[in-house]
Amino acid sequence: MKRRATAEPADRAAAILQGFDVAGFRCRLVDWFRHQQRDLPWRRDRDPYKIWVSEVMLQQTRVETALPYFLRFVERFPTVEALAAAEEADVLKLWEGLGYYSRARNLLRGARQVMEEFGGVLPDDPEELARIKGIGPYTAGAILSIAYGRPVPAVDGNVLRVLSRLLLVEEDVQKPGTRRLFTQLAAALVCPDDPSAFNQGLMELGALVCTPRAPKCLLCPVREDCRAYAAGRERELPAKGKRKAIPTVDMVAAVVWRGAAVYVYRRPEGGLLGGLWAFPDGERRADEAWEAAAARILRERYGLAVAVSGPLLDVVHTFSHCRWNLRVFQCAWVAGDGAAPDGRWVEVDKLDELAFPASHKKIVAALDGETVSARRGALR
DNA sequence: CAACCGTGGCT
DNA sequence: TAGCCAAGGTT
Numbered sequence: 001m002k003r004r005a006t007a008e009p010a011d012r013a014a015a016i017l018q019g020f021d022v023a024g025f026r027c028r029l030v031d032w033f034r035h036q037q038r039d040l041p042w043r044r045d046r047d048p049y050k051i052w053v054s055e056v057m058l059q060q061t062r063v064e065t066a067l068p069y070f071l072r073f074v075e076r077f078p079t080v081e082a083l084a085a086a087e088e089a090d091v092l093k094l095w096e097g098l099g100y101y102s103r104a105r106n107l108l109r110g111a112r113q114v115m116e117e118f119g120g121v122l123p124d125d126p127e128e129l130a131r132i133k134g135i136g137p138y139t140a141g142a143i144l145s146i147a148y149g150r151p152v153p154a155v156d157g158n159v160l161r162v163l164s165r166l167l168l169v170e171e172d173v174q175k176p177g178t179r180r181l182f183t184q185l186a187a188a189l190v191c192p193d194d195p196s197a198f199n200q201g202l203m204e205l206g207a208l209v210c211t212p213r214a215p216k217c218l219l220c221p222v223r224e225d226c227r228a229y230a231a232g233r234e235r236e237l238p239a240k241g242k243r244k245a246i247p248t249v250d251m252v253a254a255v256v257w258r259g260a261a262v263y264v265y266r267r268p269e270g271g272l273l274g275g276l277w278a279f280p281d282g283e284r285r286a287d288e289a290w291e292a293a294a295a296r297i298l299r300e301r302y303g304l305a306v307a308v309s310g311p312l313l314d315v316v317h318t319f320s321h322c323r324w325n326l327r328v329f330q331c332a333w334v335a336g337d338g339a340a341p342d343g344r345w346v347e348v349d350k351l352d353e354l355a356f357p358a359s360h361k362k363i364v365a366a367l368d369g370e371t372v373s374a375r376r377g378a379l380r
Numbered sequence: 381c382a383a384c385c386g387t388g389g390c391t
Numbered sequence: 392t393a394g395c396c397a398a399g400g401t402t
Contacts, residue, residue: 058398099386
């Protein structure tokens, strides 16, 4: 049998936990969580569906941001069955502004999958859960432990931070290999008596006390367990590699007027902002004039001949992995019905029925302003 | 494995 | 200001 140069995660986890007071740590954490947890709507009951929705919304998203979306979503779609019967357009409209829109599409697909394959009930089996679109290792662990009381780990960013400090683990937490180590550690630590309180306690501690920049160690219920605190090194952890610089792209978009209607298209699934509506847009070429770029893109990509009348606004929008310098032009329609696969002429007052990304939502808002000022002008 | 996929708030 | 950060998943 061949032996690896580096220890397996399971062996390393066991070595790291040598001398750690597992039982005492569990008690202190769970006790703290029971008394100090925030009153959040998804903690009101253990409905697996609501836990699922909340966990998906909370992926890479702050509690305060997700909260109003969650309330609207479960009000409109209270059950898996209700969601499974929904139109994707309605789901995306409820998700508008929350970002990472594949989450919404996957949640809808997942709900339909649960109706067809699992009789409308989210399975409590790890391997079956993992087959559902949009449910990865963390979300599966969260649903299993919180909704079904199963003693499995749920490793999110909070848990990586808390455990890296607690156990003084110095590996780069962004590497997939390190993630496996922390999953082993969390699996060994999880409290069999109350996996829900333990896993949520770990995350709540990370959110409220063991925060990224200025951890509140003096308020920490498990300070006596913390190796980083003992070493005075809590601010050095977790270790993370540097982020790559993100590229900037010059973009043009156009508001093409044809009577009271403007042209919009639905972005293809799978790409950036997939499934959302947008004004016709495209990349400006190097050394190309902005207005010329607008005319060229409308002609080539959207089959529209227009007269570019002037800039409406500039939008600078930063995504997670790229940045747009977006210049928006108003245009008068000349010819062409529009050739985008999912293009439509929509009256301006009906634009609110469609889901737009934040960057193009600003264009819609600018048009509302235009309408208002035009009406004001007409009244004078 | 590394790149892709949003958004808003904070320092 | 520019960068960092937040209950990740998919390809």
